[in-house]
Amino acid sequence: MNTTAEAIETSTANLKASDFDGDRTFEGTLGDITAAEARMECRQVNVWYDDNHAIREVSLDIGKHEVVSMIGPSGCGKSTFLRCLNRMNDTIPAAKVTGSIKLDGREVLDRGIDVVPLRAQVGMVFQKPNPFPKSVYENIAYGPRIHGLTNHREELDELVETSLKRAGLWEEVKDRLEQPGTGLSGGQQQRLCIARTIAVSPEVILMDEPCSALDPIATAVIEELIAELRQEYSIAIVTHSMQQAARVSQRTAYFHLGDLLEVGATGQIFEDPQHNLTRAYVTGRFG
Numbered sequence: 001m002n003t004t005a006e007a008i009e010t011s012t013a014n015l016k017a018s019d020f021d022g023d024r025t026f027e028g029t030l031g032d033i034t035a036a037e038a039r040m041e042c043r044q045v046n047v048w049y050d051d052n053h054a055i056r057e058v059s060l061d062i063g064k065h066e067v068v069s070m071i072g073p074s075g076c077g078k079s080t081f082l083r084c085l086n087r088m089n090d091t092i093p094a095a096k097v098t099g100s101i102k103l104d105g106r107e108v109l110d111r112g113i114d115v116v117p118l119r120a121q122v123g124m125v126f127q128k129p130n131p132f133p134k135s136v137y138e139n140i141a142y143g144p145r146i147h148g149l150t151n152h153r154e155e156l157d158e159l160v161e162t163s164l165k166r167a168g169l170w171e172e173v174k175d176r177l178e179q180p181g182t183g184l185s186g187g188q189q190q191r192l193c194i195a196r197t198i199a200v201s202p203e204v205i206l207m208d209e210p211c212s213a214l215d216p217i218a219t220a221v222i223e224e225l226i227a228e229l230r231q232e233y234s235i236a237i238v239t240h241s242m243q244q245a246a247r248v249s250q251r252t253a254y255f256h257l258g259d260l261l262e263v264g265a266t267g268q269i270f271e272d273p274q275h276n277l278t279r280a281y282v283t284g285r286f287g
């Protein structure tokens with residue numbers, strides 16, 4: 001008998017995601033795109049890079065106190081979608097974004113809004129740790145100063161300490177605050193970047209493959225940190241590691257060639273995906 005698994009194997013074995021381009025029959029995202037308590041509400045978001053329609057009609061909520069993973073084959077638009085959430089695509093001249101993205105009810109895509117405070121509210125941690133070429137202390141203190149949060153040394157000292165503690169780095173760096181941030185290990189640098197993001201009081205933290213440059217031990221430390229940070233912040237993370245998505249997130253969104261094919265509770269996406277292509281991807285039929 002031809003089981004579902006066999007049917008999937010037959011239909012997708014040896015295929016790449018791009019083999020589905022051109023004749024896809026996408027009729028809307030499967031699953032519930034809403035979150036119980038939405039912090040961000042994205043509706044019908046489209047992104048073009050010149051003629052390349054990279055993201056099509058993507059709608060998704062990012063809830064309070066949740067980690068949402070974005071998974072999918074290379075080039076399917078995960079990073080592009082993530083960058084929409086704090087207008088980072090503005091820095092790419094070819095990029096055009098349409099649709100609606102609300103943060104606590106306020107339209108993020110509104111041309112009139114100031115993106116500097118937006119990017120503090122919706123902070124971003126990148127694939128490769130990118131500390132400023134400054135001391136550990138200054139890496140944290142710089143943001144609060146330029147965002148006008150405080151300029152007083154005592155308040156800054158406290159903010160630096162609190163942020164480093166929240167990022168689980170204080171004990172390792174408290175005696176070397178004046179040393180360059182770039183002198184830390186890769187995992188420590190990434191936690192420094194997370195502390196820098198936390199220091200300007202974000203509501204949402206975007207993470208674009210934050211562990212891909214780290215070893216397994218440093219990765220485990222960051223994953224534990226993500227679980228703690230969820231108590232206070234909303235987190236959207238792009239990851240190539242399905243194990244990581246399963247470990248850190250409560251909901252998972254599966255992207256495929258610019259479409260958000262399916263979203264659901266992380267357990268359901270990995271154990272009982274509804275879309276044939278989600279199933280094919282999570283069972284490793286293509287990457």
Ligand SMILES: Nc1ncnc2c1ncn2[C@@H]1O[C@H](COP(=O)(O)OP(=O)(O)OP(=O)(O)O)[C@@H](O)[C@H]1O
Nearest residue numbers: 049052054073074075076077078079080081092094
């Ligand atoms: N800065 C850019 N300029 C032009 N096109 C881009 C740019 N960034 C991404 N794209 C295009 O947009 C599409 C989606 O790319 P994106 O990087 O968002 O996908 P991804 O799923 O994050 O991929 P990966 O997993 O490989 O990082 C691709 O066709 C890519 O070539």
